[in-house]
Amino acid sequence: MMNRMFYCLLLVFLFTSCKRxxxxxxxxxxHTLPQSHPVxxxxxxxxxxxxxxxxGKMDIKIFPDGQLGSERETLELLQIGSVAVTKVSAATLSNFVPEYHILGIPYLFRDKQHQFDVLEGEVGKSILEKGSKFWLRGxxxxDAGSRSFYTSNKPIRTPDDLKGLKIRVMNNQMxxxxxxxLGGSxxxxxxxxxxxxIQQxxxxxxxxxxxSFVSSNHYEVSKYYTLDQHSSVPDVLLIGTKYWESLTEEEKVWVQEAANISSQAQKKFWSESVEESMAVAKAAGVEIIIPEKSLFQEKSKPVLEAFQKEHPNMDNLINKIKNQ
Structure with a gap:
């Protein structure tokens, strides 16, 4: 009861504070990330x-470290207009806006440049706009990099090495x-x-x-890091549609232009963070494994095939990404 009461009071406070x-x-x-994070x-x-x-006519008050709740909770705060802006993983957002599921397909992007070309082009912008009908305007x-496997006792060099291993994943169907x-659990x-x-x-x-591997200190309990780079799920900066509609046309231009500038700057911050993190992991004795990615790519193809069968209406977007 106390938590519910605090939550309601918080909503009222934020609603009034977002005004002039x-x-x-x-x-x-x-957002949920620490202040040291490149995002x-x-x-x-x-x-x-x-x-x-x-x-100087507009400013942003930032609440990092999950102070106002989980990614899902901050999305809900956006929907009701109690918070103006948040940053979440596209994986979390896919539970609200189906099109974001596409960005979690294994090996969807050929490389980093292909990913940026897609996200900053027609397809990426169209997906950002899809959230508006759910009160979540992208x-x-x-950049949230590429996800790879890390393990405590057994190195993963091929997909067969995943057999019988329990691998923690996000609560996301993709x-x-x-x-x-790939044969894991x-x-x-x-x-x-x-x-x-992992420790236990x-x-x-x-x-x-x-x-994330380093900032979470998971490198302390994981001896092996296999850079298979199976997915490259981006983060998304969002503004609540209700709040967006309260802005003047001039204010909307300022917000969008500032977001675009931050997106380009964040790429550099991310790249620097990856280099620093890999150096920390290596210095701690973590074995960095560079596998043959094509083996993982081939074995994960059924994920795309199953997704296309379940969501035939998204074939057009997927084909545009592949052909870009």
Whole structure:
């Protein structure tokens, strides 16, 4: 009861705080990542660029570290207009906006340049717009790198090495299907429980990008990191449609331009973070394995085939991505 009461009071507080204060319009932005994360640095650039574009007429108050709840909870706050902006994984967003499922398909992108070309082009922009009917308007994408497997005791050099291994995945059907296709045993669990789960042998490993692998300290309990790079699910910067519609046309231009600037800056922050994270992992004695990715790509093809059968209406978007 106390938690519910606090939650309701918080909504009222945020709703009133997002409105005009003096001559400055302050937007509240919530996300779940630590302030050392390259995505948070990108968000700081969004704040800086918006203040510059608006001549100081708009500002952003940032709540990092999950202060206002999980990714799903912040999305719900956006939908009801209590928070203006958030950053979530496209995987989490896919539970609200089906088109984002596409971005989790294993080996969808040929390389990093192909991914950026798609996300910043016609297809990426069309997916951002799809969320508007669910009160979640996409502003831009942030680089979240590529996800790869890491394990505690057994190295993964080929897909066959995954047989019998319990691998923690996000509670996302695409991720579950991907590990199943490779022969592993997908085990959804909360991210905060993962360190102890690996340490105690509840799971044999997990999959994530290098900055997350290091910032979570999972490299302390995982001896092997296999850079198979099976998926490249981006993060998405979103603004609640209700809040967006309260802005003037000029304010909308400022917000979108500032988001675009932050997206480009965040790429650089991410690249630097990957280099730093890999250096930390290597120094800690983690064995970095570079596998033959084509083996993983071939074995995960059924995931795409099953998705196309289940969502034939999305074939056009998938084909556009493949042909770009």
């Amino acid at each position: 204060n003096s001559d400055v319009k302050v937007m509240y932005l919530a 948070h640095k990108g968000i700081l650039e969004f704040k800086r660029a918006l203040a510059e574009k608006s001549g 502003l831009c994408y942030y 991720a579950i299907n991907m590990v199943n296709s 997908p085990t959804p669990m909360a991210y905060g429980e993962l360190y102890t789960a 042998g509840v799971v044999d490993g997990a999959e994530n990008n290098p900055p």
